[in-house]
Ligand SMILES: Nc1ncnc2c1ncn2[C@@H]1O[C@H](COP(=O)(O)OP(=O)(O)O)[C@@H](O)[C@H]1O
């Protein structure tokens with residue numbers, strides 16, 4: 612049956628975060644490579660784990676969490692705090708946490724020899740890479756694009772839906788953004804997570820910057836990291852002075868416009 616939220620019958624990959632799936636008109640498109648960008652602490656790892664766990668629990672889709680940054684012990688422990696038993700999912704051959712050095716994936720390394728076994732073991736349909744920005748530190752922009760292309764292609768050939776994490780620096784107007792490195796055109800969708808300052812308090816905002824072949828929510832939405840995971844709240848539209856330093860009435864919408872322009876294909 613067609614999802615009532617989606618405008619087309621194209622299969623959707625649900626994140627399990629109800630309001631987020633609604634922003635995506637049902638979920639990500641099957642087989643798409645999605646960039647999840649945000650600075651440290653915004654909740655990228657949490658959202659990515661939720662995405663995998665929901666695939667396992669509600670869609671029967673095996674998942675792989677490929678990380679260069681965090682030792683698995685830390686991921687297991689963080690997940691436990693949300694009530695997610697990753698070890699159990701691994702024991703049941705539904706999930707694999709792959710902790711490795713970037714060398715094994717890029718340059719002389721190759722995704723096939725690194726991932727063939729875990730893909731087969733859990734029949735992986737979803738994969739998370741934490742993070743692509745970490746991988747990117749190992750090469751020049753041209754290499755990064757080529758390596759990213761190779762990895763994205765590998766996932767697509769195997770019909771896996773991919774969530775690629777991009778850890779961006781804290782400040783706005785920074786270099787080393789997704790668009791600077793020129794990766795935007797390689798991914799099918801981009802979701803940005805942000806800290807925003809409102810009335811002297813720091814809150815979290817998410818926006819879907821691009822989504823190939825689908826309508827999506829264009830507004831900046833508040834979200835929270837709760838003890839049970841990410842929860843998406845109402846749009847930020849009515850707030851003033853959303854980004855510090857640009858305290859105008861429509862700053863949130865202008866910010867979304869700016870980010871969307873930056874994410875546009877070159
Ligand atoms: N069990 C929890 N309950 C509520 N909030 C949490 C919990 N664990 C982490 N957080 C919040 O999530 C943030 C880190 O999320 P994480 O997904 O690791 O971010 P990122 O991967 O983007 O660095 C923490 O700074 C904290 O605010």
Ligand SMILES: [Mg+2]
Pocket residue numbers: 655656657741
């Ligand atoms: Mg993280």
